[in-house]
Amino acid sequence: MKFDDKVPIYYQIKQYIYQEILINHFQPGTKIPPVRQLAIDLTVNVNTIQRALSELIDEEILISKRGKGNFVTTDLQILNQLKENIVEEKLEIMYTQLKNLQISSDEMVQYLSDYIKKREENDHE
Amino acid sequence: MKFDDKVPIYYQIKQYIYQEILINHFQPGTKIPPVRQLAIDLTVNVNTIQRALSELIDEEILISKRGKGNFVTTDLQILNQLKENIVEEKLEIMYTQLKNLQISSDEMVQYLSDYIKKREENDHE
DNA sequence: TATAGTGTAATAGTTAACTAGTACAATAGG
DNA sequence: CCTATTGTACTAGTTAACTATTACACTATA
Numbered sequence: 001m002k003f004d005d006k007v008p009i010y011y012q013i014k015q016y017i018y019q020e021i022l023i024n025h026f027q028p029g030t031k032i033p034p035v036r037q038l039a040i041d042l043t044v045n046v047n048t049i050q051r052a053l054s055e056l057i058d059e060e061i062l063i064s065k066r067g068k069g070n071f072v073t074t075d076l077q078i079l080n081q082l083k084e085n086i087v088e089e090k091l092e093i094m095y096t097q098l099k100n101l102q103i104s105s106d107e108m109v110q111y112l113s114d115y116i117k118k119r120e121e122n123d124h125e
Numbered sequence: 126m127k128f129d130d131k132v133p134i135y136y137q138i139k140q141y142i143y144q145e146i147l148i149n150h151f152q153p154g155t156k157i158p159p160v161r162q163l164a165i166d167l168t169v170n171v172n173t174i175q176r177a178l179s180e181l182i183d184e185e186i187l188i189s190k191r192g193k194g195n196f197v198t199t200d201l202q203i204l205n206q207l208k209e210n211i212v213e214e215k216l217e218i219m220y221t222q223l224k225n226l227q228i229s230s231d232e233m234v235q236y237l238s239d240y241i242k243k244r245e246e247n248d249h250e
Numbered sequence: 251t252a253t254a255g256t257g258t259a260a261t262a263g264t265t266a267a268c269t270a271g272t273a274c275a276a277t278a279g280g
Numbered sequence: 281c282c283t284a285t286t287g288t289a290c291t292a293g294t295t296a297a298c299t300a301t302t303a304c305a306c307t308a309t310a
Contacts, residue, residue: 005296006132008267023227034286045269050288066287067277087223091240094219098212102148105241112237115216116230130266133297159256170299175258191257192306 001042009044013052016042021061021072022083028076031069032062126167134169138177141167146186146197147208153201156194157187 001016003009020026032038035053039046053070056062060078063071073079098108126141128134145151157163160178164171178195181187185203188196198204223233 006136008131010267011131019225023225035288036286047270048268051267053287064287065277066275067285069286083226087226087228087236088240090219090222091237094215095237095240095244097215100144100148101208101212103212105245108241109234109238111212112216112220113234115213115220116233119220120230135297160258161256172259172300173298176297178257189257190307192255192308194256 010048010051010055013038013042013044013049014055017052017056018061018082018086021079022086026072028072028079029074031071034069135173135176135180138163138167138169138174139180142177142181143186143207143211146204147211151197153197153204154199156196159194 003012017026017032020032021028026032033041035046035049038049042049053062053064057064057070060075061073061082063073065071095108098111103111128137142151142157145157146153151157158166160171160174163174167174178187178189182189182195185200186198186207188198190196220233223236228236
């Protein structure tokens with residue numbers, strides 16, 4: 001996995017696991033891969049995996065069962081809230097950054113539409 | 126100035142200066158504040174300012190004149206390109222992240238519109 | 251010419267993130 | 281009961297980012 005060297009790896013792993021859960025690659029109630037396997041898959045140290053997981057456990061996104069594995073919560077309320085928070089966070093970051101460049105809301109929507117159009121034209125090649 | 130502790134400070138300063146230039150707080154051809162003053166204003170060390178500035182100088186956004194100060198380029202071509210690049214970069218980051226959550230382009234535009242609407246309702250209070 | 255203001259360089263020390271390695275605790279299965 | 285698998289904890293060492301400090305080079309001006 002490729003990481004952005006401007007952001008801590010453990011934090012990017014945390015985001016990655018959020019993503020895998022929210023798109024149901026890791027399903028509610030099921031076991032996620034063992035820490036040692038994740039370390040291999042993501043080519044990082046076990047400690048770095050553990051740091052990401054321990055935060056997810058604190059957040060009750062994951063439930064740790066010693067000797068068994070780490071399991072995705074079955075609390076759909078938590079997961080729905082998580083998705084909402086993440087989407088809103090991403091929107092807020094972009095909104096704030098473009099506002100700082102004195103780009104209006106209307107321009108922002110237009111820029112996004114244009115960007116998507118451009119992307120999708122290229123993706124169809 | 127408040128910094129995101131997940132991203133290097135020098136990098137955030139660099140982004141800040143981009144912004145100040147693009148919204149004409151620092152105008153083409155004019156001198157930006159001395160490094161020692163910037164260090165005070167942003168409450169960081171001079172070395173950290175210098176690190177950000179040296180990258181901007183490499184990019185020819187700024188021109189350094191020893192003993193005089195650092196000056197914003199007068200090359201509007203470079204500045205226009207810079208703005209385009211930054212806007213596109215911000216759009217791309219959000220697009221990619223929301224796509225990773227299996228959010229469609231149409232949903233994305235809708236989410237942004239909703240978010241803006243919500244923001245502006247609150248901002249008017 | 252002396253001094254203040256400017257950019258630049260270099261050293262030393264601190265901290266957070268990461269890696270490597272080892273060990274330990276709990277569980278499952280033969 | 282033994283062994284493999286799993287999560288967890290701990291120590292040690294490296295590196296990048298940051299701070300603090302000093303020094304130096306160039307410019308303007310009194």
